[in-house]
Amino acid sequence: xxxxxxxxxxxxxxxxxxxxxxxxxxxxxxxxxxxxxxxxxxxxxxxxxxxxxxxxxxxxxxxxxxxxxxxxxxxxxxxxxxxxxxxxxxxxxxxxxxxxxxxxxxxxxxxxxxxxxxxxxxxxxxxxxxxxxxxxx
Numbered sequence: 001x002x003x004x005x006x007x008x009x010x011x012x013x014x015x016x017x018x019x020x021x022x023x024x025x026x027x028x029x030x031x032x033x034x035x036x037x038x039x040x041x042x043x044x045x046x047x048x049x050x051x052x053x054x055x056x057x058x059x060x061x062x063x064x065x066x067x068x069x070x071x072x073x074x075x076x077x078x079x080x081x082x083x084x085x086x087x088x089x090x091x092x093x094x095x096x097x098x099x100x101x102x103x104x105x106x107x108x109x110x111x112x113x114x115x116x117x118x119x120x121x122x123x124x125x126x127x128x129x130x131x132x133x134x135x136x137x
Contacts, residue, residue, distance in 0.1 A: 022063070022065065024063050024065070024115075024117045024120045025051050025063040027120055028051070028052065028061065028063050028115055028120065028128075029041075029051075029052065031125070031128060031129065031132070032052060032061070032132060035129060035132065035133065037054065037132075037136060038054075038056075039052045039053055039054050039061075040052075040053040040054075040055060041053070046060065046105065046108075046110065047100070047101040047104035047105050047108075048062065048097070048098070048101030048102070048104075048105070050062055050105075050112065051063045054136060057111075057136055058109055058110050058111065059110065059111045059112070059113070059135065059136060060105060060110055060111070060112045060113070061112070061113045061114075061115060061132070061135075062098070062112060062113070062114045062115070063115050063117070063120075064098070064114055064115070064116055064117065065117045066116055066117045066118050067091075068091070068094055069091075069094050069095065069098055069116075070091040070092070070094060070095045071116050071117075071118065074116065074118050075118075076117060076118055077091075079091065098114075111135070113131070113132070113135045115128070115131075115132075
C-alpha cells in the first residue's frame with residue numbers, strides 16, 4: 001500500500017517523534033501515579049534511560065512504541081514498503097539496544113518491565129494495573 005504522504009511530509013512527521021514524553025508514556029505515568037506509586041523519569045545514569053524509575057524497588061518500566069522497538073507479531077510494527085532496508089537496519093539496532101540495556105540493568109540489580117504501545121488503552125486498564133502491581137510488589 002503506498003504512503004498517503006509525500007516523502008518530504010513523511011520525513012517531517014517521523015522527525016518530530018521524540019524519545020521522551022510520548023502519549024503512551026504519559027498515559028502510563030498517570031496510571032502508575034494514580035495507583036499510589038512514585039517514580040523518577042529518564043534517569044541518565046541507568047542503561048537505556050528508562051521511562052519510569054522506581055529507586056525504592058530497584059525496578060524500571062520502559063514504555064515502548066511497537067514500530068520503533070520492533071514488537072514481534074504486532075500490526076503496528078509493520079515496516080514501510082519504501083526504504084525497507086533502512087528501516088530494518090534501524091529497528092534491528094533498536095531491538096539490540098533494548099536487549100543490551102535490559103541485560104545491563106539486570107547485572108546492576110535492577111528489574112525491568114516493558115509495556116508496549118498496543119497494550120495501552122482504556123479497555124485494558126485492569127490488566128495494566130495488575131501487571132504493574134505484580135511487577136512492583
